[in-house]
Amino acid sequence: MEKELKGKVAIVTGAGRLRGIGRAAAVALAKLGADVVVTGTGRKPENYPDDEKAVGWKDIESVAELIRAEGSRALPLVADVTNEEHVKNMIDQTIKEFGRIDILINNAAYARAEDRVPILDLDENVFQKVVDIKLTGTFLCTKGAVEHMIKQGDGGKIVNISSTAGKKGSANFLAYNAGNFGVVGMTQSLARELGPHNINVNAVCPGAVDTSRMDVVRDDWDKMAAATPIGRNGTDEEVGDFCAYLCTEAASWIHGQSINQNGGSVMEH
Amino acid sequence: MEKELNGKVAIVTGAGRLRGIGRASAVALAEMGADVVITGTGRDPDNYPEDEKSIGWKDIESTAEQIRNKGSKAKTIVMDISKEEDVDRMIQETIDEFGRIDILVNNAAPPYGEDRVPVIEVDNELFKKVLFVKVYGSYLCSKAAAKIMIDQGEGGRIINLSSSAGKEGSPRMAAYNAANFGLEGFSQSLAKELALDKITVNCVCPGQTETSRLDPLGRGALWDSKAEIIPMGRVGTDEEVADLIAFLASDRARFITGQAININGGSITSR
Numbered sequence: 001m002e003k004e005l006k007g008k009v010a011i012v013t014g015a016g017r018l019r020g021i022g023r024a025a026a027v028a029l030a031k032l033g034a035d036v037v038v039t040g041t042g043r044k045p046e047n048y049p050d051d052e053k054a055v056g057w058k059d060i061e062s063v064a065e066l067i068r069a070e071g072s073r074a075l076p077l078v079a080d081v082t083n084e085e086h087v088k089n090m091i092d093q094t095i096k097e098f099g100r101i102d103i104l105i106n107n108a109a110y111a112r113a114e115d116r117v118p119i120l121d122l123d124e125n126v127f128q129k130v131v132d133i134k135l136t137g138t139f140l141c142t143k144g145a146v147e148h149m150i151k152q153g154d155g156g157k158i159v160n161i162s163s164t165a166g167k168k169g170s171a172n173f174l175a176y177n178a179g180n181f182g183v184v185g186m187t188q189s190l191a192r193e194l195g196p197h198n199i200n201v202n203a204v205c206p207g208a209v210d211t212s213r214m215d216v217v218r219d220d221w222d223k224m225a226a227a228t229p230i231g232r233n234g235t236d237e238e239v240g241d242f243c244a245y246l247c248t249e250a251a252s253w254i255h256g257q258s259i260n261q262n263g264g265s266v267m268e269h
Numbered sequence: 270m271e272k273e274l275n276g277k278v279a280i281v282t283g284a285g286r287l288r289g290i291g292r293a294s295a296v297a298l299a300e301m302g303a304d305v306v307i308t309g310t311g312r313d314p315d316n317y318p319e320d321e322k323s324i325g326w327k328d329i330e331s332t333a334e335q336i337r338n339k340g341s342k343a344k345t346i347v348m349d350i351s352k353e354e355d356v357d358r359m360i361q362e363t364i365d366e367f368g369r370i371d372i373l374v375n376n377a378a379p380p381y382g383e384d385r386v387p388v389i390e391v392d393n394e395l396f397k398k399v400l401f402v403k404v405y406g407s408y409l410c411s412k413a414a415a416k417i418m419i420d421q422g423e424g425g426r427i428i429n430l431s432s433s434a435g436k437e438g439s440p441r442m443a444a445y446n447a448a449n450f451g452l453e454g455f456s457q458s459l460a461k462e463l464a465l466d467k468i469t470v471n472c473v474c475p476g477q478t479e480t481s482r483l484d485p486l487g488r489g490a491l492w493d494s495k496a497e498i499i500p501m502g503r504v505g506t507d508e509e510v511a512d513l514i515a516f517l518a519s520d521r522a523r524f525i526t527g528q529a530i531n532i533n534g535g536s537i538t539s540r
Contacts, residue, residue: 188538195500195535207524229464234524241521250512253476253505256535264464264527267457 003033004248009098011090013081013141014108016040016059018052019212021161022107023063024240030072032244034103037094038063041108042078049212073098081108081137091144100152103247104145106138106183107161113216115175127175134179138186146194155198157247160187161239162203162258164266180205184258191256200255202246207262209234229264272302273519278367280359282350282410283377285309285328287321288481290430291376292332293511299341301515303372306363307332310377311347318481342367350377350406360413372426372518373414375407375452381482384444396444403448404455411455411470415463424467426518429456431472433533436540449474453529460527469526471517476533477504500535 010029015022015038026036040060048057060076067074075097079086094101110130115122138160149156165173166180187203194201208214208224210233217224225233242261245251260266279298284291284307295305309329317326333343344366348355363370379402384395411427418425434442435449453472460470477483477495486492496504513532516522531537 191535191538192500196502198501200501229461230467230469230524230526231465238521238524242525245516245521250509251516253501253509253534254513254530254532255501256538257531258538259525259530260528261525263524264460267460267527267529 005029005103006033008034008102009037009094009100010034010103010105010247011037011039011094011101011141011145012105012107013039013079013137015063016043017212018049018055018057018062019210019236021206021209021211021236021239021243022105023066024236025105025107025243026063027066027070028237028240028244029103029247030067030070030074032248033072034247035073035098036067037075037077037090037098038067039077039079039081039090039108041080049215052212081141082132084140087140087144090141091148095148101145101148101156102154103157103159104141105159105161105243106141108137109133109161109213112213116172118172119174122174130175131179131182135182135186138183142190146199149199150197155252156200158190158194158199158201159243159246160201160203161243162187162205164205164207164260164262166203166205166258167260167268168266187258188256195255198252200246200252202254202256203258204239204242204246205258205260205262205266206234206239207260207265209236209239211236227265228262232263234261234263274298274372275302277303277371278306278363278369279303279372279374279518280306280308280363280370280410280414281374281376282308282406284332285312286481287318287324287326287331288479288507290475290478290480290507290510291374292335293507294374294376294514295332296335296339297508297511297515298372298374298518299336299339299343301519302341303518304342304367305336306344306346306359306367307336308346308348308350308359308377310349318484321481350410351401353409356409356413359410360417364417369421370414370417370425371423372428373410374428374430374514374518375410376430377406378403378430378482381485385441387441388443391443399444400448400451404451407452408455411459415459415468418468419463419466424469424523427459427463427468427470428514428517429470429472431456431474431529433474433476433531433537435472435474435529436531436537456529457527464526467523469517469523471525471527472529473510473513473517474529474531474533475505475510476531476536478507478510479504480507498536499533503534505532505534
C-alpha cells in the first residue's frame with residue numbers, strides 16, 4: 001500500500017534531541033512516507049544529557065538516521081530559526097535537495113529553565129529569546145515555506161507546537177505564556193489567510209511531555225503527573241503521532257485550531 | 270499488518286443515513302478493524318431523501334453492509350437513545366453479540382428543523398426533545414458503556430458529537446446551542462472522572478458538513494453563501510469528520526481527553 005505522505009517533503013525545526021517532540025514528529029512523518037528536513041542549533045555534545053551520551057547520540061544526524069531507517073530521505077541542517085539568513089538557507093537547501101515543501105512543523109523553542117522565574121527576576125534578554133524563537137522563528141520559517149507552498153499550488157500543512165501554556169497563564173511563566181499564546185494567535189491569523197490556498201494551519205498544545213527539555217523539572221515530575229486527570233505525563237511519540245495525523249490529507253478540514261493534548265489537564269479553549 | 274482497532278468493539282448511534290457522520294464513522298472504525306454496533310430510529314422509508322431511495326438504501330442495514338465490506342462484523346439496533354430500556358437493550362445485545370465495548374460514538378441527534386426559529390416561537394416540547402436526545406441520550410449511553418469499560422479494565426473511548434453550535438451561540442438556535450454546550454460540559458466532567466480508568470472522553474465539533482441532515486438548508490445560494498465564509502472555502506465531508514473520530518478512537522490518541530475539537534475549515538478558531 002502506498003504510504004500516505006509519499007512524495008511529500010516536510011521540515012521539522014528543533015529536532016535534535018533523543019527524547020523530544022521534534023524527533024518524534026520527524027520520525028512519525030517519515031513512517032507515513034515523507035522526506036524530512038530536520039534542524040537543530042548545533043548543541044555542544046558535552047551538554048547532551050547522559051542518555052544521549054550513553055548511546056552516542058549525534059543530534060540531528062542521529063534523527064536523520066532514524067528517518068532513513070523508515071525508508072525516507074533526510075536532510076539535517078544546523079539553523080537558528082530567528083536568523084533570517086539561516087532560515088533562507090534552510091528553505092534553499094530543502095528545495096535544492098528535495099525540490100518542494102509540503103509540511104512545516106514549527107517545533108523549535110528556547111531551552112526551559114532560566115525563564116521560569118518571577119517577573120522581577122526575569123532577565124530581559126531571556127524574555128526576548130523565548131519570545132523570539134517561538135514567534136519570530138515561527139514567522140520566518142512559515143514565511144519561507146509558505147512562499148513555496150503557494151507557488152506549488154498543491155496546498156500544504158503547517159503545525160505549530162504551542163503548549164498548555166498557550167491556553168492558560170501560570171505564575172512564573174511570563175515569557176513562555178507570551179510566546180505560546182502568541183503562537184495560537186498566529187495560527188488563527190494564518191489559517192484565515194492561507195485557507196484559500198489549501199494550506200492548513202493548526203497548533204498542538206501538549207501538556208507535560210516526557211522529553212529531555214523537561215529534565216530540569218524532574219523533581220516535580222511525579223507531582224505533575226498526579227495533577228493530570230489521567231495520572232501520567234505524555235510521551236513524545238504521542239505528540240509526534242498527532243502532528244503527523246494533522247499532516248494527512250484526511251485531516252484537511254481541521255484548520256485554525258489549537259488542539260490540547262494533555263491528558264485532560266487543561267480543557268479551556 | 271494488524272489493523273489498529275482489531276479486537277475492539279464500537280457502538281455508533283445515529284448511523285442510518287447514507288450521507289451522515291454516523292455512517293462514515295462506523296465505516297472508518299471498521300476500516301481500522303473494529304466490529305461495530307450501529308443504531309437508528311427506524312426511519313420511515315417514505316421519508317428517505319431521494320438519493321437514498323434511488324440506490325435502494327436500507328438505513329442501518331445498508332451501513333452494516335458497508336461495515337462488513339471492510340471485513341468487520343456489524344450489528345444493527347433500532348432504538349431511541351433517550352429511552353433507558355432501549356439503551357439497556359442495546360448494551361445487552363452488544364455484549365451478547367461481541368462480548369465487550371471499547372468505543373462509543375454518541376452521534377444521534379434529532380433532525381435539523383423546526384427548532385431553528387426565533388426563541389419566542391420555539392415549541393417547548395421540541396426544545397426539550399433536542400436536549401433530551403442530545404444530552405440525556407448521550408448520558409444514558411455513556412453511563413451504560415462506561416460501566417462495561419470500567420469492568421473490563423482496559424480503558425475505552427467515548428466520543429461525543431457536538432458542533433460549532435457548541436462553541437458559539439447563534440440566533441434561532443437556542444435549543445441546539447444549549448444542547449451542544451451542555452454536551453461539552455458533560456464531556457469535560459466525564460473526562461476527568463473516567464481518566465484514571467484510561468477512558469478518554471472528547472467532543473468533535475464539526476462545522477457545516479455535507480450530510481442529509483442539512484438538506485433542509487437546500488444546496489443553493491444559502492448553502493454557498495455559508496460555505497464561502499469558511500476560510501478553507503468549502504464545507505466538510507462526513508468522511509473527514511469520521512476520520513478524526515477514528516483517530517480519537519485509536520491508541521495513538523490516548524493522551525487526548527476532555528477536549529472539544531473543532532473540525533470546521535477554520536470557521537471558528539477561538540475556542
